[in-house]
Amino acid sequence: MNAKPVPSKARAVIIGGGVAGCSVAYHLAKLGWKDVVLLERKQLTSGTTWHAAGLIAQLRATKNMTRLAKYSQELYGELEAETGVATGFRRCGSITVALTDERREEIYRQASMARAFGVEIEEISAADVKVRYPHLNTDDVTGAVYLAKDGQGDPGNIAHALAKGARMNGAQVIEGVKVTAIHQADGRVTGVSWKRDGIDDEGMIDADYVVNCGGMWAHEVGRMAGVSVPLQACEHFYIVTEAIEGLTQLPVLRVPDECAYYKEDAGKILLGAFEPVSKPWAVKGIPEDFCFDQLPEDFDHFEPILEKAVSRFPALAEAGIHTFFNGPESFTPDDAYHLGEAPELQNFFVCAGFNSVGIQSSGGAGMALAHWMEHGYPPFDLSDVDIRRMQPFMKNKTYLEARVTETLGLLYADHFPFRQMATARGVRRTPFHEHLKAKGAVFGEVAGWERANWFADDGEKREYDYSWKRQNWFANARREHEAVRTNVGMYDMSSFGKIRVEGRDAEAFLNRICGNDVSVAVGKIVYTQFLNERGGIEADVTVTRLSETAYIVVTPAATVPRELSWMRRHIGDFAVAIVDVTANEGVLAVMGPNARTLLEKVSPHDWSNANHPFGTAHEIELGMGLARAHRVTYVGELGWELYMTSDMCAHAFEVLSEAGSDMGLKLCGMHMMDSLRIEKAFRHFGHDITEEDHVLEAGLGFAVKLNKEAFIGREAVLRKKEAGLSSRMVQFKLREPEPLLYHNEPIVRDGEIVSYVTSANYGHTLGGAIGMGYVPCEGESAEDVLGSNYEIEIAGVRVAAEASLRPMYDPKSERVKA
Known part of the structure; x- marks a missing residue:
């Protein structure tokens, strides 16, 4: 040593x-x-x-x-x-084969994505696979992709x-x-x-x-x-065969539908597995003397993978196994x-x-x-x-042991859109969870929170049928979407982060980290971003002034640790306390053109524009309880977010549900919210806006007040304003109503791939798939950007798209302020 x-x-x-x-x-x-x-x-x-x-x-x-x-x-x-x-590094190429139509759709979508990212890739047929991998049984191969520059080492x-x-x-x-x-x-x-x-x-x-x-x-x-x-740590298995006669250098091969990968090395084949249910290892602690150790063989666990592999690669049937290896690898939630x-x-x-x-x-x-x-x-x-x-609770070992039984296998599982984790569920539930469950909610999970994504009809199974086409909940989400556009819907937003900032310097502190001006009257709501020194977006939040010395900052559910970290790192000498109060309050959003009518039935509060204009919050009576009504929206309609302490949530839900029963009040989920916000071109943090996206290029300059001095990022905003934009956020709508967009599809401008879709969903009101994405525009005007022909590439097929720099739905926000 x-x-x-x-x-x-x-x-x-x-x-x-x-x-x-x-x-x-x-x-x-x-x-x-x-x-x-x-x-x-x-x-x-x-x-x-x-x-x-x-x-x-x-x-x-x-x-x-x-x-x-x-x-x-x-x-x-x-x-x-x-x-x-x-290093043993060599570019031998790689092939991924599909054995189903769904997997073919996935890998062909990945091929389109690869082109948007500048990766050399080629869609190939089963016959092409056979040429490059002559030992393989390709009878049931539905499609494949080849990456010539992939390698091994x-x-x-x-x-x-x-x-x-x-x-x-x-x-x-x-x-x-x-x-x-x-x-x-x-x-x-x-x-x-x-x-x-x-x-x-x-x-x-x-x-x-x-x-x-x-x-x-x-x-x-x-x-x-x-x-x-x-x-x-989980156990990870592979075998290495004896030398196979006639085996020459081959591409790395992945057969995800059989949970297997193959690597040729010195005339032998290494066959590895990412089985659907894995085996956590050393849950109670890794042995102190662990060093170059192997774990005990478990041939029964590996055998189902090997059986399929022998059919896929018949030469394995004759080859002896030189090594059966089981070693630990670490997996995350x-x-x-x-x-x-x-x-x-x-x-x-x-x-x-x-x-x-x-x-x-x-x-x-x-x-x-x-x-x-x-x-x-x-x-x-x-x-x-x-x-x-990562959320603080995720270090829990019981949680990790349950979750990683799934995450190892997810490497080769079908990566369907909207796929939900199946393990370690139910850790965080909102105060409305059981009420929503009783009404047919189908839950997804974000940051450990169980959230109603859509509502099943009576007699309909409450689970996802995954697909790259329209999934089983598509019509349900459309009806929820239409209810909010035409009548009134209600949905649970309790999982969204709530951070209380309080102290004598609360206003000065928030003005330091926010691009917008929070020196506002009590009850005013400010939409703003936390900017970094480069003008990129570290957070996308609303800030509501509760009193002279207190504010509530509302954030996406998954980013609370990130926001808390950013705020605490910049607290300096400011006299403020920063506290995560997410679980203290439940939130029901009541949205739609008839939202005011419903709320007037449950509260004596004056809901008029004169008394309660957009962008303000008031304490209200709700049923026999109290709440705080924020007039804001992420769906582009008239509406309020109702904040109430957790003890009053059940009462509030029951009061609103009963009052809305004779006016068609519809319970809605997160899929509805996303389809509505994409029509309104509202940005989604983590997809449309990130720390490397400049706030002006994201089209959010209206939320930055340059006449306010000394906020983080101000100089970068001034520099960009002087230099001009190098890209613009554009909203797209496919001209054909059938194809679906998810994200990362290439944006094609006048025949050339120039960018990719950052987020997307189906616009039920607009009648087609809607996507957002940045279009490079160095030295160009807005008219130049819109003067081009646009297409979006989906699994190798280019579909014509309309482009707009203004929201395609209600561009003047007249409905929001009705």
């Missing part, structure tokens, strides 16, 4: 010597961070990296995840020449090459040293304690930054720092890895939980994290993997 001395000070300490830790060390050293120390408890790669399959693909589910994967591949292609360590050697590159640039890599404690002061990490493996030698390192690259140990490393890192600065502790970063895609992801993840540490922000929007997306 290396007895290299451990320094007493470092700029950054990296915990964990797998491929992720080595990549972070490499990229920090490349940026000139000389005093970087990587500590590995045993030996480099001894956790998961050493037994990874080494598949290196380019295409991921979103643009920026694809950027990171492409970066990894390009890095590994150059690493051997830089370091002299053979030697995982252990890739990690060792990164480690050597880090050392070549001044970093220290020390094996046999375990971190035993993480120190902090005033909300900031200050260093670590360590102990050398097997001998009486321990000490401390004072550090400005600590990076948790602990792999399947990252959960426990996080606990030492008081940081939630939700992940759990949503199948996305964890990256970024922990919201609980400044300068404590996480890079872990790679869900079996660690080799293809770690190169890019290390680059992105090093940029983040160097500059204070990521190189582009990383919300897909930003650890701030």
Whole structure:
């Protein structure tokens, strides 16, 4: 074991010597961070990296995840020449085959998406598959895609090459040293304690930054720092055959409908599985001496995969099994890895939980994290993997054990739109949950919240039938949509985040972090964004003034930890308290042209425009209780959001339901809300607007008050205003009523792919699928942008689309203010 001395000070300490830790060390050293120390408890790669399959693909589910994967591949292609360590990297290509029509639709949609992201891809036939993979049974193949530049590599050697590159640039890599404690002061990490493996030698390192690259140990490393890192190890299986005669270099092959992947290596085949129900491992803790260990064989668990594989690849029937391997890999609650600065502790970063895609992801993840540490922000929007997306309860081990039985298999499951998790459900329920359930609600889950997505009719089964076409709830959601457009609907918004900001400096603090002006009268509601120094959007919220010293900030359900982190990081010397009060109040939205009529039946409040105009909130009597009525909308109709304390929610629901029974009041779900907001071109945070999207290019300049000084992002807004827009957010409607849009479909302008759809849904009022997306427009006017011909590509087919810079539905918002 290396007895290299451990320094007493470092700029950054990296915990964990797998491929992720080595990549972070490499990229920090490349940026000139000389005093970087990587500590590995045993030996480099001894956790998961050493037994990874080494598949290196380019295409991921979103643009920026694809950027990171492409970066990894390009890095590994150059690493051997830089370091002299053979990485085994070769571009052998990859094939994904579909065995059903639904899977063919999925992979062809992915092919369209790949073109929008600049990835070289080709749709191929079953006959083409047979040419490239002659050993394969292709009788039932319905379609396939081929990526010529995908590849494979030697995982252990890739990690060792990164480690050597880090050392070549001044970093220290020390094996046999375990971190035993993480120190902090005033909300900031200050260093670590360590102990050398097997001998009486321990000490401390004072550090400005600590990076948790602990792999399947990252959960426990996080606990030492008081940081939630939700992940759990699962058993992962593959076999390696004896040499197969005549086997030459082949592309990597994925057959997701059979949960299997194939990799040719030195004349042998590695067959791996992502089975639908996986086996969590070491739930009560990883053995202290774990190092390059295999787990016990479980042939019964793997056998169903192997049986299908023998039919798919008949040569396997004659080939002996050289190795049956079972090793642990870490999985997260949503199948996305964890990256970024922990919201609980400044300068404590996480890079872990790679869900079996660690080799293809770690190169890019290390680059992105090093940029983040160097500059204070990521190189582009990383919300897909930003650890701030995780909710505090998700560190619960019982929850994790239940959830990861599903997430491993989801890698190869059909990625249907609107697919809901099946495991670890029911953790967070709103005060209206049982009332909605009794009325036919079909629930989805966001951030652990059970939310009514749509309502089944009497006698109709209360579950999803997934498809890429119109799903079984399409007509139900249309009726809910039409009720809000033409009459009145009611839906539960309790899961949306509510953050109370209170104190003598509440107004000054919020004016610092908000683009809009919150110096308003009590009861006024302000729509605004939190901007970063680049003019990008960190949050999209409403801010309601409750008193001279108190405000309520309302956010999307999933982003509460992110908003809390942003606000607390900028609190400085402001005298304010910031408290998450989401669970304190339930919220019922009453929306539609007859909303006022319904509310007049249950409350003596004056609901007129004169007394209660748009953008204001009043305390009201509701039935025999009290509520706070906010006149705002995310659906583009007259309406109010009614906030009431949790103890009064059941009463409020019953009063409103009874009053609305003779006027056709319709209970509605989240699918309805999304189809209505897309018609109104309301932006969706995380899709249409992110931290890398400039607020002016997003078309939200009306919510920025430049005459207000000293707010974060003001200079960036002024610069963009002076320089002009380089892209514009455009709303699209397909000219054909049948095709459906979801997101990431290519936007085609005058025959060329120029961008992609950021969010979409079906516009039942407008009569077609509606999408949003940014169109590059450097030096162009609005008229120039609209003067082009547009199409949207769906699974390889281009469909004509109308384009608009104004909302296609009620562009003057006359209905909202009725």
